[in-house]
Amino acid sequence: AQKITQTQPGMFVQEKEAVTLDCTYDTSDPSYGLFWYKQPSSGEMIFLIYQGSYDQQNATEGRYSLNFQKARKSANLVISASQLGDSAMYFCAMRLSNTGNQFYFGTGTSLTVIP
Amino acid sequence: DAGVIQSPRHEVTEMGQEVTLRCKPISGHNSLFWYRQTMMRGLELLIYFNNNVPIDDSGMPEDRFSAKMPNASFSTLKIQPSEPRDSAVYFCASSLDLSTDTQYFGPGTRLTVL
Numbered sequence: 001a002q003k004i005t006q007t008q009p010g011m012f013v014q015e016k017e018a019v020t021l022d023c024t025y026d027t028s029d030p031s032y033g034l035f036w037y038k039q040p041s042s043g044e045m046i047f048l049i050y051q052g053s054y055d056q057q058n059a060t061e062g063r064y065s066l067n068f069q070k071a072r073k074s075a076n077l078v079i080s081a082s083q084l085g086d087s088a089m090y091f092c093a094m095r096l097s098n099t100g101n102q103f104y105f106g107t108g109t110s111l112t113v114i115p
Numbered sequence: 116d117a118g119v120i121q122s123p124r125h126e127v128t129e130m131g132q133e134v135t136l137r138c139k140p141i142s143g144h145n146s147l148f149w150y151r152q153t154m155m156r157g158l159e160l161l162i163y164f165n166n167n168v169p170i171d172d173s174g175m176p177e178d179r180f181s182a183k184m185p186n187a188s189f190s191t192l193k194i195q196p197s198e199p200r201d202s203a204v205y206f207c208a209s210s211l212d213l214s215t216d217t218q219y220f221g222p223g224t225r226l227t228v229l
Binding site: 045046103106108 | 148157158160163171204206208217218219220221222223225
């Protein structure tokens, strides 16, 4: 069963604009973690931001923020003031503590920033 | 601080040959993960270790795949014999421990089996 769903295979955004990348998850475990990773064309996986299931506030890291809506089981990534260097694949992932801390990754969203 | 180190970065081999991928986790990290990434299947967790002990290898595709972690600073993923369908990018990641959430990835090894 798909645990992480990213419904946007590709997204485009104008430079300096904000963009939201969608992620929904499926679990009945009360304790979990949600992550976003960036994979540029060079191939490495870069950790961006983390949200714990018990965290009361949305996580923020610089231009990245995570819009965590627990009831909807969504964890959308918001990138503000997009830059050309933000063009990359973005993966949402979930860690479940009841499965030995395994990570489940979504299929990714390809973001292209247009100058 | 050095991140996760993987070698080789690229490997091209012929079907039937043995392939060994290497990983050095971040110093002080006790958990290590091996992933495979393909266009068709995305990112798949193959196996992970905690304190050098394999915890879950249910993601290992078949007996041709094996992984070891002889010490805290080194792990190998071996494919023997290799097949063209093993062609993928193999990532190693590490985290402080299993209760710490963030996994830090290495640069990956791009494997091509001809």
